[in-house]
Amino acid sequence: MNIGDITVKVLSGRSADWILKVLVRLAYVGWLRRLACQWLANRIQDGPSKIDTQRRLLYVGLLSTVERLMERRAISVGVASKVSLLWARALLIPAGKISAVIDFRSQTGVDPPRFITISPGHSCNLKCKNCYAASASSSTKLSFSTLERIVTEAKSSWGIRLVVFSGGEPLLYSSEGKGVLDIVERNPDLLFLLFTNGTLVNEQVAARLSRLGNLTPAFSVEGMRAITNNCRGEGVFDTVIDGTKLIRSAGVPFGVSVSVTRNNYEEVVSDEFLDLFFNELGAFYAFFFQYLPIGRHPSFELMPTPAQRLWFWRRVWEVVEAKRLFLIDFWNHGPLVKGCISAGRAGGYMYIDWNGNIMPCVFAPYAAANIHQIYESGGTLNDVWASPFFQAIRDWQVKYGFGSETLSAEGNWLSPCPFRDHYSLFHRWIEQYHPEPEDDSARAALLDKRYYHYMTEYGTKFRELSQKIWYKEYLARH
Numbered sequence: 001m002n003i004g005d006i007t008v009k010v011l012s013g014r015s016a017d018w019i020l021k022v023l024v025r026l027a028y029v030g031w032l033r034r035l036a037c038q039w040l041a042n043r044i045q046d047g048p049s050k051i052d053t054q055r056r057l058l059y060v061g062l063l064s065t066v067e068r069l070m071e072r073r074a075i076s077v078g079v080a081s082k083v084s085l086l087w088a089r090a091l092l093i094p095a096g097k098i099s100a101v102i103d104f105r106s107q108t109g110v111d112p113p114r115f116i117t118i119s120p121g122h123s124c125n126l127k128c129k130n131c132y133a134a135s136a137s138s139s140t141k142l143s144f145s146t147l148e149r150i151v152t153e154a155k156s157s158w159g160i161r162l163v164v165f166s167g168g169e170p171l172l173y174s175s176e177g178k179g180v181l182d183i184v185e186r187n188p189d190l191l192f193l194l195f196t197n198g199t200l201v202n203e204q205v206a207a208r209l210s211r212l213g214n215l216t217p218a219f220s221v222e223g224m225r226a227i228t229n230n231c232r233g234e235g236v237f238d239t240v241i242d243g244t245k246l247i248r249s250a251g252v253p254f255g256v257s258v259s260v261t262r263n264n265y266e267e268v269v270s271d272e273f274l275d276l277f278f279n280e281l282g283a284f285y286a287f288f289f290q291y292l293p294i295g296r297h298p299s300f301e302l303m304p305t306p307a308q309r310l311w312f313w314r315r316v317w318e319v320v321e322a323k324r325l326f327l328i329d330f331w332n333h334g335p336l337v338k339g340c341i342s343a344g345r346a347g348g349y350m351y352i353d354w355n356g357n358i359m360p361c362v363f364a365p366y367a368a369a370n371i372h373q374i375y376e377s378g379g380t381l382n383d384v385w386a387s388p389f390f391q392a393i394r395d396w397q398v399k400y401g402f403g404s405e406t407l408s409a410e411g412n413w414l415s416p417c418p419f420r421d422h423y424s425l426f427h428r429w430i431e432q433y434h435p436e437p438e439d440d441s442a443r444a445a446l447l448d449k450r451y452y453h454y455m456t457e458y459g460t461k462f463r464e465l466s467q468k469i470w471y472k473e474y475l476a477r478h
Contacts, residue, residue: 064324076251086191334416
């Protein structure tokens with residue numbers, strides 16, 4: 001049994017939270033942090049597979065980022081230790097001993113989702129050109145009572161440890177005299193990730209986030225000033241920069257969120273961009289979401305080409321290794337999470353929007369059910385999880401390699417998404433199970449032969465390109 005096995009075994013015990021808390025606090029001791037980082041760095045080339053190697057690269061990036069931010073006092077020890085503890089519980093520590101997980105597994109034979117993503121309101125004070133949600137000045141939203149019920153039920157039934165707020169702009173949300181930060185305050189045992197356009201972050205918001213200590217905001221940008229303002233509006237970039245400085249001054253770890261397009265894919269992983277947000281402003285992480293033709297004004301011309309997507313995959317790993325940054329590339333990092341994580345997969349998630357529509361993924365705008373109708377009929381989130389549409393997706397995930405200890409040629413996790421990479425299959429599920437389109441754009445796509453042709457051709461071309469890498473760099477080493 002190696003160190004990793006011992007750690008998992010110890011942290012799976014009854015005293016896991018106590019032991020983890022001690023380890024997290026010790027990690028903020030400079031010499032121990034540097035020692036752990038160096039130990040991981042030395043072991044990177046010893047990984048039995050490319051996936052192990054890449055995971056260790058990310059761990060080194062995470063530890064190195066903590067090192068830099070702590071040295072600059074860009075995050076407070078109190079907030080950083082609490083958020084890190086919650087991150088570790090949410091993403092790293094086995095959930096097998098949680099009673100809700102045990103109950104769910106005994107009834108279904110599999111583990112429940114590990115987190116949930118919610119867009120509580122459709123309203124936004126911006127009108128970005130390529131918004132996936134087509135947000136604007138809409139008043140459509142979930143009631144606070146419904147929002148709280150969803151979070152409470154997901155925690156009690158599934159043992160979730162992470163809640164993600166998307167939008168519309170989550171900081172605009174208000175219902176029954178309360179906002180999203182009231183949900184955060186009522187659930188101090190959960191980690192919250194909030195995607196924001198940054199324009200509503202002021203000193204009061206920053207101070208409250210510092211007091212709460214269990215939420216990390218991700219500021220949305222499209223690149224540097226010119227390209228961000230072109231998409232989001234004049235002056236937005238500088239407003240975001242001011243918001244990050246307020247958050248940093250409050251000692252709250254923050255990140256950036258980027259929609260990667262054919263026009264900005266090089267800029268958002270350039271030295272200039274990364275040095276600004278990580279070295280100068282003190283970002284903790286970055287999420288990269290490659291553009292899909294959904295939402296406002298869907299455009300095939302904005303979608304990165306298959307060749308650009310592979311270039312981006314290589315560039316991100318080069319940056320993670322050379323600069324020791326913590327970067328998450330949503331589709332390209334499929335190998336790290338064993339493929340697609342949608343539709344309530346074990347350890348995965350599902351998505352609920354402002355109308356109560358429950359979809360397999362933020363980027364697959366077709367709903368298996370509506371939470372209002374589910375609750376009115378006396379149902380629960382488990383009824384949505386068991387829907388035939390979601391079950392079909394999970395069955396495919398298993399066939400595509402999820403849950404297997406052996407990598408296969410058939411399950412290329414570099415092309416893990418049924419919507420982006422296997423659209424003809426996803427389209428057949430829509431025809432068979434009739435999920436409800438989220439909006440007019442999603443409805444029109446079903447009738448558009450050009451849309452079907454483009455998405456199908458894109459998936460085929462990318463699989464052809466990525467399959468060579470999957471064989472040579474993943475299967476061979478495994």
